[in-house]
Amino acid sequence: MDRGERRAQGLDRRSVVMGAVACCAAGHAAWAGPEELLPQKGDRLVLGDGAKAGQPVTLDGLPIGGDLVEAVAVDPQGVKREGSRFAKIILVRVAPEQVAEDQRAHAVDGVLALSAICTHQGCTISGWSHETRRLSCFCHHSEFLPAEGGRVAKGPARKRLPVLPLAKGEGGTLMVAGGFTTKPGPGPA
Numbered sequence: 001m002d003r004g005e006r007r008a009q010g011l012d013r014r015s016v017v018m019g020a021v022a023c024c025a026a027g028h029a030a031w032a033g034p035e036e037l038l039p040q041k042g043d044r045l046v047l048g049d050g051a052k053a054g055q056p057v058t059l060d061g062l063p064i065g066g067d068l069v070e071a072v073a074v075d076p077q078g079v080k081r082e083g084s085r086f087a088k089i090i091l092v093r094v095a096p097e098q099v100a101e102d103q104r105a106h107a108v109d110g111v112l113a114l115s116a117i118c119t120h121q122g123c124t125i126s127g128w129s130h131e132t133r134r135l136s137c138f139c140h141h142s143e144f145l146p147a148e149g150g151r152v153a154k155g156p157a158r159k160r161l162p163v164l165p166l167a168k169g170e171g172g173t174l175m176v177a178g179g180f181t182t183k184p185g186p187g188p189a
């Protein structure tokens with residue numbers, strides 16, 4: 001094998017290794033795509049699943065003590081922001097006084113919106129206990145406190161769950177008041 005062939009083989013091996021690193025890092029990395037794929041200020045929220053998918057999210061539909069609700073942001077042109085799973089939103093409701101003081105500006109009457117993507121390895125969060133006021137991820141059992149800015153209550157996740165600031169819309173609907181407070185998806189604490 002001459003020098004050229006050895007170099008080519010070395011490069012090939014390196015690109016395989018680099019490719020693998022890129023692949024796995026991308027699988028567990030925080031959001032790095034265009035901001036417009038994520039919820040933006042001025043969007044309205046609609047239900048993300050079930051028989052009522054696409055209908056506006058309303059305060060009446062989110063009773064205190066109720067279940068976690070999946071939501072999707074809709075831009076001012078009426079297009080759902082669902083081009084990336086990092087845009088997924090979950091909503092829960094607690095009593096307004098249970099929301100930490102520094103989070104009250106982001107909540108509407110106790111309703112809190114957060115990223116649905118676990119900050120450990122990116123599973124979709126689907127567990128909610130009103131009793132403990134914790135969201136949980138069933139992949140490796142991390143728990144988060146939505147009323148405390150998505151703080152981690154139990155690992156292995158180390159990074160808080162991004163909060164999506166909310167505003168009240170017409171007729172008790174919910175609007176997005178700003179982008180996620182931190183980048184959605186796995187990442188350093």
Ligand code: FES
Nearest residue numbers: 118120121137140
């Ligand atoms: S991906 Fe959620 S706890 Fe591991």
